[in-house]
Amino acid sequence: MKVPHFLVILGPTASGKSGLAVKLAKKFDGEIISADSRQVYRGLDIGAGKITKREMQNVPHYLLDVANPKRVFSVAQYQKLAKQKIREILARNKLPIICGGTGFYIQAVVDDLVLPEVQANLKLRESLARKNPEELFKILQKLDKTRAQNIDKNNPRRLIRAIEIAKSLGQVPNFNKNKKAENENKNIVIIGLNPPAEKLKKLIKIRLEKRLKSGLITEVRNLHEQEKLSWKRLENLGLEYKFVALFLQKKIKDKKEFTEKLNTAIWHYAKRQMTWFKRDERIRWLTEKQALKLKLK
């Protein structure tokens, strides 16, 4: 296989991406760029499954801890930073390895999506949040007919963001399709890891137990008490952060119920990740063993 412009390692949560990335980085003299929408935040460690210094084995890792967890980080920001890191790594004659489970972030980089730089308007969002989808849709229709035509009418979050963008830019810009075509020529190797469902379920379960033992609950409590992250914010961060926050608030009282619900939620997440990945035919689905046998020249 030709030496790629960069390498991507993706897969559902708990599929073993981080470990593989380190091994491949050592083999190919690479450096790793995380593609994870939660690991970008400072202080989200155990719950987000951030790789430890020790696990990094001296392989440089980027785009971890680059954002304040109080503020919402966006794909647009991610894309900008990731592209910059890729350039830097290439300039050093090393192989950039993008590794993560946030499909959208990965796509933003791989296909170089055109993302409107419209910042979150919290006041606008708050006032729009009170409206139902039908009302939101009507507002969007007035602002941007094109976007209204292909948007999911039932999805308030999308509707609100579309309105936000339309208000600021007049309309929601299109993806740059040409860019995507151009990218087909770029040599990008995408490796997907996808253990069988039953195995993945087990991996998720074991990993959660491990996280609980290594202080997950304390981490979330500290984020709330010391870092002053509101419960609402923690709930919004999802999965571990959401369910531990609910548990600490006693909205879920039973520890067993808490574990079960969280496990299910993580499983649901893994499945959502897979539906996203499945449609990308460029992904080469391999086992870790197969991936380690890859040769680049």
Next chain:
RNA sequence: GCGUCGGUGGUAGAGUGGUCAAUUACAACAGACUGUAAAUCUGUCGCCCAUUGGGCUACGCAGGUUCGAAUCCUGCCCGGCGCA
């Protein structure tokens, strides 16, 4: 033992003579994704064929009433509560 309330689809739990293969939620499965993505949203969900539609088996078990029963009656089995 008597009294009483209840036993409904994988689970919880509505339904109390027809419009019920059975509200809803969860789980399960599939999917979307113009940018808050660990979020947000959608579809399917008894079985068998079918394009609308049709057939079959189902609401603890066995009988009965009725044109018609998850729904009413009788007996039995099982569980909660009360009194003994």
